[in-house]
Amino acid sequence: MARALINVPPRAKRGQVIEIKTLISHVMETGFRPSSIGVLLPRYIITEFVCTYDGQEIFRADLYPAISANPFITFHTVATQSGTLTFTWTGDNGFSVTEQAAITVE
Amino acid sequence: MKAKLAIDQSRRALIKGAGALVCGVLLTVRKSEATPASMQAAIRTVFGNAEIGKGKVTLDIPSLVENGNTVPMTVSVESPMTATDYVKSIHVFNEKNPQPNVIGIHLGPRAGKASVATRIRLADSQKVVAIAQMSDGSVWSGQVDVIVTLAACVEGL
Numbered sequence: 144m145a146r147a148l149i150n151v152p153p154r155a156k157r158g159q160v161i162e163i164k165t166l167i168s169h170v171m172e173t174g175f176r177p178s179s180i181g182v183l184l185p186r187y188i189i190t191e192f193v194c195t196y197d198g199q200e201i202f203r204a205d206l207y208p209a210i211s212a213n214p215f216i217t218f219h220t221v222a223t224q225s226g227t228l229t230f231t232w233t234g235d236n237g238f239s240v241t242e243q244a245a246i247t248v249e
Numbered sequence: 250m251k252a253k254l255a256i257d258q259s260r261r262a263l264i265k266g267a268g269a270l271v272c273g274v275l276l277t278v279r280k281s282e283a284t285p286a287s288m289q290a291a292i293r294t295v296f297g298n299a300e301i302g303k304g305k306v307t308l309d310i311p312s313l314v315e316n317g318n319t320v321p322m323t324v325s326v327e328s329p330m331t332a333t334d335y336v337k338s339i340h341v342f343n344e345k346n347p348q349p350n351v352i353g354i355h356l357g358p359r360a361g362k363a364s365v366a367t368r369i370r371l372a373d374s375q376k377v378v379a380i381a382q383m384s385d386g387s388v389w390s391g392q393v394d395v396i397v398t399l400a401a402c403v404e405g406l
Contacts, residue, residue, distance in 0.1 A: 160362050199359070201357060205352065205354075207348060208347070209343060209346050209370050210352060210367065210368070211369060212318070214367065215366075215367060215368050216365070218354075218366075219360055219362040219363075220360055223359070
């Protein structure tokens with residue numbers, strides 16, 4: 144199980160633009176590197192990251208081998224109502240991790 | 250006297266000719282500094298034949314990078330981010346990595362601010378281009394030249 148770190152402000156004012164930071168542990172093997180025996184290591188990367196806010200998609204990113212190991216993504220959203228943010232990372236070899244964070248909007 | 254004048258003139262003609270030749274060479278050198286074909290092809294697969302304007306997109310990468318394995322990158326687009334005027338997508342491309350795509354970002358009016366940060370790999374000193382598509386369909390771009398001292402590892406373990 145890959146370890147994911149998420150930073151969402153626990154409370155925010157309605158209409159405020161908040162910054163969300165996400166980090167997940169993953170090798171992001173490019174598929175262009177030869178192993179010690181000279182054979183190319185197969186590609187193993189996260190291909191997609193999606194963030195939904197109470198079920199509605201607010202951010203999506205397609206990742207390529209040019210993203211560093213342990214992908215770190217920072218983005219913004221408007222705090223509309225109290226609810227749950229769901230983060231999903233999917234990738235090669237059936238990689239899939241889902242994390243959630245709650246936010247209180249007053 | 251007359252002979253000297255003739256020599257003078259031919260010398261001037263020669264200098265002029267040489268000058269024109271040097272200018273011509275300089276111009277052609279500058280013109281051939283085009284972005285590599287694979288990056289152009291990747292841009293065209295994403296944006297089709299849309300006309301790409303310059304500006305509105307700011308790509309923030311340190312101009313001198315020590316380690317190409319983790320290069321902090323921030324891309325931001327000037328936009329009010331309202332329900333009717335927002336940034337639809339941002340795509341980042343590079344010239345010299347094995348693949349031209351870096352990241353494709355899809356935003357909506359709920360993003361509030363079109364600013365995204367991540368860490369990327371760069372295999373060599375090169376040009377990085379960010380292209381954004383707005384909700385009205387217009388396409389804007391911004392680019393930056395980066396010098397990388399230690400390339401992202403493409404060699405073996």
